Amino acid sequence: MNAKTLFAKIWDEHHIRQDADGTTLIYIDRHLVHEVTSAQAFEGLRLNRRRVRAPEATFAVPDHNVPTKNLANGILDPISRLQVETLENNCREFGIRIFGMGDPRQGVVHVMAPEQGLILPGLTVVCGDSHTATHGALGALAFGIGTSEVEHVLATQTLTQKCPKTMRITLNNTLGPGVTAKDMVLYLIGQIGTAGATGHVIEFAGEAIRTLSMEGRMTVCNMAIEAGARAGMVAVDDHTIDYLANRPFAPRGKDWVDAVIQWRHYVSDPDAVFDREIKFDAAAIEPQISWGTSPEMMAPISGQVPDPRLVDDPVRRQSMEKALAYMGLKPGTPMTEIPIDKIFIGSCTNGRIEDLRAAAQVVKDRQVADTIKLAMVVPGSGLVKRQAEEEGLDQIFIQAGFEWREPGCSMCLAMNDDVLLAGERCASTSNRNFEGRQGAGGRTHLASPATVAAAAIHGHFIDVRGL
Amino acid sequence: MEPFKVINAIVAPLDRANVDTDAIIPKQFLKSIQRAGFGPNLFDEWRYLDRGEPGQPSSGRPINPDFVLNQPRFQGARILLTRDNFGCGSSREHAPWALLDYGFRVIIAPSFADIFFNNCFKNGILPVVLDGKTVAELFQETLATPGYRLTVDLEAMRITTPDGRSLEFQVDPFRKHCLLHGLDDIGLTLEHEEAISQYEMKRRREKPWVFIPEAGDRLGFNV
Numbered sequence: 001m002n003a004k005t006l007f008a009k010i011w012d013e014h015h016i017r018q019d020a021d022g023t024t025l026i027y028i029d030r031h032l033v034h035e036v037t038s039a040q041a042f043e044g045l046r047l048n049r050r051r052v053r054a055p056e057a058t059f060a061v062p063d064h065n066v067p068t069k070n071l072a073n074g075i076l077d078p079i080s081r082l083q084v085e086t087l088e089n090n091c092r093e094f095g096i097r098i099f100g101m102g103d104p105r106q107g108v109v110h111v112m113a114p115e116q117g118l119i120l121p122g123l124t125v126v127c128g129d130s131h132t133a134t135h136g137a138l139g140a141l142a143f144g145i146g147t148s149e150v151e152h153v154l155a156t157q158t159l160t161q162k163c164p165k166t167m168r169i170t171l172n173n174t175l176g177p178g179v180t181a182k183d184m185v186l187y188l189i190g191q192i193g194t195a196g197a198t199g200h201v202i203e204f205a206g207e208a209i210r211t212l213s214m215e216g217r218m219t220v221c222n223m224a225i226e227a228g229a230r231a232g233m234v235a236v237d238d239h240t241i242d243y244l245a246n247r248p249f250a251p252r253g254k255d256w257v258d259a260v261i262q263w264r265h266y267v268s269d270p271d272a273v274f275d276r277e278i279k280f281d282a283a284a285i286e287p288q289i290s291w292g293t294s295p296e297m298m299a300p301i302s303g304q305v306p307d308p309r310l311v312d313d314p315v316r317r318q319s320m321e322k323a324l325a326y327m328g329l330k331p332g333t334p335m336t337e338i339p340i341d342k343i344f345i346g347s348c349t350n351g352r353i354e355d356l357r358a359a360a361q362v363v364k365d366r367q368v369a370d371t372i373k374l375a376m377v378v379p380g381s382g383l384v385k386r387q388a389e390e391e392g393l394d395q396i397f398i399q400a401g402f403e404w405r406e407p408g409c410s411m412c413l414a415m416n417d418d419v420l421l422a423g424e425r426c427a428s429t430s431n432r433n434f435e436g437r438q439g440a441g442g443r444t445h446l447a448s449p450a451t452v453a454a455a456a457i458h459g460h461f462i463d464v465r466g467l
Numbered sequence: 468m469e470p471f472k473v474i475n476a477i478v479a480p481l482d483r484a485n486v487d488t489d490a491i492i493p494k495q496f497l498k499s500i501q502r503a504g505f506g507p508n509l510f511d512e513w514r515y516l517d518r519g520e521p522g523q524p525s526s527g528r529p530i531n532p533d534f535v536l537n538q539p540r541f542q543g544a545r546i547l548l549t550r551d552n553f554g555c556g557s558s559r560e561h562a563p564w565a566l567l568d569y570g571f572r573v574i575i576a577p578s579f580a581d582i583f584f585n586n587c588f589k590n591g592i593l594p595v596v597l598d599g600k601t602v603a604e605l606f607q608e609t610l611a612t613p614g615y616r617l618t619v620d621l622e623a624m625r626i627t628t629p630d631g632r633s634l635e636f637q638v639d640p641f642r643k644h645c646l647l648h649g650l651d652d653i654g655l656t657l658e659h660e661e662a663i664s665q666y667e668m669k670r671r672r673e674k675p676w677v678f679i680p681e682a683g684d685r686l687g688f689n690v
Contacts, residue, residue, distance in 0.1 A: 016666045017659060021640040025659060027666055029677050037559065039500035050653070053663075056679050065498065079498040079521055086500050123677060130558040130582060144582055146560035148589035156656045158663055162639065164581075194485055195552040198581060228555065230581050251676035259676040294485050315484050315550055322483070413557075415494045434489040434556060440518045 003269035005166050006235050007201045010141040010266070014124050016158060023160055029123040031153050032109050033060040033096070035087040036415070037128030041151035042090040053157045055095040059118055062087055063108045064415045066101055068378050068405035074101075080416065094154070107381020107407040110134040110222065110348035114214075115383055117247025121236045121263040126153055131348045131431065133224040136233035137217035139240055139266040141201070143231040164230045165275040167200040168268070171208035173283040178465035180358065181216030182350060182429065182448035184208065185223040186288035190298030192278065197229035200276065203268060204234050208282030214243040215354040222349045223431055226295040235267035289335050289461055290433045290446040292323035297433070299335050301451070301463045307331035326435055327443050328423070336461050338445065342426040343368070343375035343402070343456040344438070347412040350429035350449050351380025353387050359429075359453035360393040362464060368401035369459030376403040376418070378410040402456070414438045427455040468591045470649035474572050475618040476545035480609045481535055486549060487556035488583060492565040496521050505561055506568030510536065536569075540613050546573040548605055553594075554583025563590045573619045575626075577602050588642045591649065593621060595636045621647055 004012070014026040038060070045052070052058065065080040067073075075081040084101065091098040099105045105112055110131050113119055121139035126132060128150040135142035149159055175184060189196070202224050209217065217234045224232025234240075241260055244250045251259045286300035297320070299306070308320035308331065324331065329338070345351075345359050356379065368375045377397050379385035385407055388394055394404045411418040412430035414437070420426055422441025429452050430437075433444040447455070450464045496508045498521055507525035512518075514536060516529040530537050536544070547566070553576040554562060563586045566574070572592055577599040579587075587594045597605070608628070609615045618627040621643060626634040638646075645652055656663075671678060 017662050019641055023639065023641040025656065025662070027663070027670065036497050040502045040560075043500070043502075048651075048653070077498075083498050083500055118679075120677070122674075128558060128560075130556065132558075144558040146558055146563075146582060146586035146589060148560060148586065152653050152656065155653050156663060157667075158656055160641070160652060160656065194555055195578060195580070198552070198578060228552065228580060249679060255676040259674075262674065262676075294487075318482075319484050413489075413494050415497065432487075432489070432556060434487045436493055436512045437489050440493070440512055 003271040003273070005268045005272040005274060006139065006203055006233055006266055007141065007166050010122055010124065011163060013122065022162060024163060025158050025160055026124060028126055028153050028157055028159060029057060030118060030125045031058040032113055032125070032127035032132070033058060033150065034064060034109050034127070034129060035062045035083045036064045037147050038090065038150055039083065039086045041128070041147050041154060042094065044151040045094070045154060050155045052094040052096065052154045057157060058096045058154065059113065060087060060091050060096050060098040061106055061109050061112055062101060064409045064413065066408040067416050068408050068410050068418060071101070071406055104382040104386065107379070107384065108348045108351055108409055111351050111380030111384060114138060114218065115247070115381055117244055117250035120244065120250065120259070121240060121266045126159065130225045131222050133229065133232045134218050134222040134348060136221040136224070136231050137214060139234065139236035139263065141231055141233065144225065165200045166203065167197055167229070167276040167278070168203045168205055168274040170206040170277070170279045171204065171282040172206050172279060173281055174208050174211050175282050175285060176465070178450065179285055179287055180448040180450060181212055181219040183285055183288045184282060185220045186290065186295070186298050186446060187285045188280065189223065189227045189295045190288065191280070192227055193296045194226060194294055195228040197224065197227040200229055201231045201233065202227070202229045203274070204232060206282070209234055210237065213354055214239055215352040218352065219349055223295070226431060236263050287448060287451050287464055289451065290444070291327065291329060291335070292320065293326055293433055293435050294319070294323065295431070295433060295446060297323055301335055301461060303335055305329045305331050305333040305335070336463065339371065339425065339460050340427045340455045341373050341424045342420060343372060343452060344378070344411045344426055344428040344430060345376070345449055345452055346378030346380065346410055347430040348380065348409070349431040351378060351384065353384050355429065355449040356384065356388045356393050357391070359449040360396045362450050362453035362467065363400045363402070363457065364396050366400055366457045368456045371459040372456055374403065375401060375456045376405055376411070378405045379407045381407050411438050427452045427461065468649045468651065471572065471591055471593055471621050471646045473618065473620045474545055475616055477541060477543050478546045478548050478605070478609045478615050478617055479535055479541040479544035480606050481547060481549040482606060484550035485552045485555055488554055488559050488562040489556055491554070491562040492559065493519070495519070497559060497561050502564055503568060505565035506570070509565040509569045510534070543570070545570050546575065546617055546619065547571050548602065548609055549574065549576045550602070551576065551578045551599070553579050555580035558582045560586045560590070563587050563592050567592055575602065575605065588646055591646065593619065593646060595619065595626065597634060597636060601634060
């Protein structure tokens with residue numbers, strides 16, 4: 001038998017039929033739904049008098065619009081409220097399980113779904129959200145889709161797809177102390193660019209990936225989309241299986257035993273061939289910070305804001321000039337001299353318990369700098385929040401001057417009330433530094449939870465390895 | 468979905484690489500539960516000088532005269548010419564909805580982000596990939612020639628310039644077929660209902676753990 005990649009094993013297993021031009025109908029095992037990208041899909045079903053084919057395979061959670069404080073007041077913005085109520089009504093009408101506001105399991109869909117054991121190795125997982133790539137950390141094939149495809153999956157439990165190409169990114173050696181999964185993925189995007197993996201599914205491999213926790217792997221796979229990839233994946237190993245044990249929706253009893261035997265198979269065969277292979281030395285990666293308005297505009301903490309005049313390609317030079325003008329930065333400024341106004345710790349990239357622990361460790365017994373207008377921690381889910389409170393992390397943050405909020409997407413994309421004002425500069429653990437992403441005119445610097453926490457204490461970026 | 472045959476229209480040049488979906492339609496407008504009505508807020512933060520809010524009428528808002536779509540010569544454009552990696556970022560289908568609602572049926576670029584590219588076909592928009600050199604030439608011609616128009620023929624997979632040059636492009640046969648005829652691909656998939664059911668039965672037999680049993684009623688982890 002031919003050697004196969006992890007991706008090919010899952011793809012082939014989900015193949016239902018194929019057209020002459022290679023368009024393939026694949027089966028979808030899990031479908032996650034949130035309020036922003038689903039209303040029009042349910043409306044489409046109603047207009048065409050279609051049912052949801054497998055309501056038990058679909059799980060819904062509101063996350064983008066939910067407030068992160070004063071929950072007793074509900075959602076004050078009537079348009080946001082209508083969107084969340086529409087999700088609730090659609091789930092009721094079509095028989096879909098929803099983890100609604102007030103449910104302790106509610107949270108950012110990409111944090112709460114793995115936490116519940118909804119994502120298993122070898123599954124196909126989709127959601128109307130680009131950060132669905134997160135779930136590839138569990139050895140699943142998980143990718144984001146548009147609303148028309150959400151409707152397609154609801155109606156048929158399948159998708160028509162062209163087979164993507166494969167790319168393996170191998171990270172040899174291990175990360176240095178103080179350098180995290182977030183730094184690793186920001187570094188990779190800085191190296192290969194935001195279109196570096198377009199048309200490909202990335203498998204992340206190598207010692208630095210094998211030694212990462214599941215939370216760290218989720219952070220890396222989450223941002224595969226920022227490198228343009230269709231999906232990111234990591235092969236199954238003991239970490240994966242240990243993570244899944246006793247999760248509420250994971251298999252039990254004999255099913256568990258059978259499943260674990262089959263899950264071990266979800267690794268790339270030793271001589272499997274990838275369309276592209278890239279290798280990096282993880283030990284050489286420094287803490288990373290973005291300086292521009294694209295996640296590929298990345299610099300190490302020891303670096304400085306680059307000079308567009310040194311770039312030959314006119315399109316790239318112009319992008320850099322526009323980015324620097326938007327960000328209000330001058331070429332040559334050391335990354336450690338960029339002053340910060342606001343702090344956001346959370347999101348589907350870095351809202352897990354391990355992220356909050358890393359940030360709390362930096363913050364403990366220190367105070368947020370006077371120049372910081374707002375520092376907030378938004379746990380990724382209700383259960384992350386509860387766990388953090390059991391460990392006393394909430395008190396560490398509150399005593400340092402942070403606000404301790406309720407779970408949701410919050411200021412990662414600022415659809416609720418958590419918004420940057422024009423000109424405000426934010427150190428953020430989120431995933432996108434696009435113009436206006438965190439608020440019109442707002443300036444985002446992406447970094448790891450530890451680096452962002454250190455920026456809160458010092459009022460500017462600083463190398464966490466020296467703390 | 469409206470079928471796509473041939474479009475002859477004015478070209479608007481958006482000279483930026485990596486235009487992301489947050490720029491195409493900012494998040495505050497994603498709160499709508501409709502498919503239509505996003506056109507007035509397409510590229511909202513570049514097009515207007517104030518901050519737009521959902522439900523706000525666009526007439527009377529201060530427009531940014533420097534933004535390309537606000538220039539008189541590009542009014543009525545139905546073809547958008549742009550640079551690499553157009554549509555990167557979020558999966559929001561509100562991005563193609565906004566482009567379509569504004570009037571665009573064709574987007575020409577050297578490359579597109581995957582999810583956006585796919586979403587276009589679901590909405591009757593044709594994304595055309597041409598090499599970077601050809602795109603650069605089209606930028607020059609568009610800027611140099613007031614009223615510059617292109618003819619885009621999907622059946623022939625050919626763009627014709629005003630001076631009669633032909634530029635060939637590729638489209639997957641299945642996507643081309645759906646776009647030419649305005650087909651609903653859910654309807655096409657449902658014709659394979661039996662194959663889906665057979666697959667499902669086989670999967671339940673071979674991997675029963677894939678399917679969620681009664682376990683769903685257990686309370687959450689650590690609850």
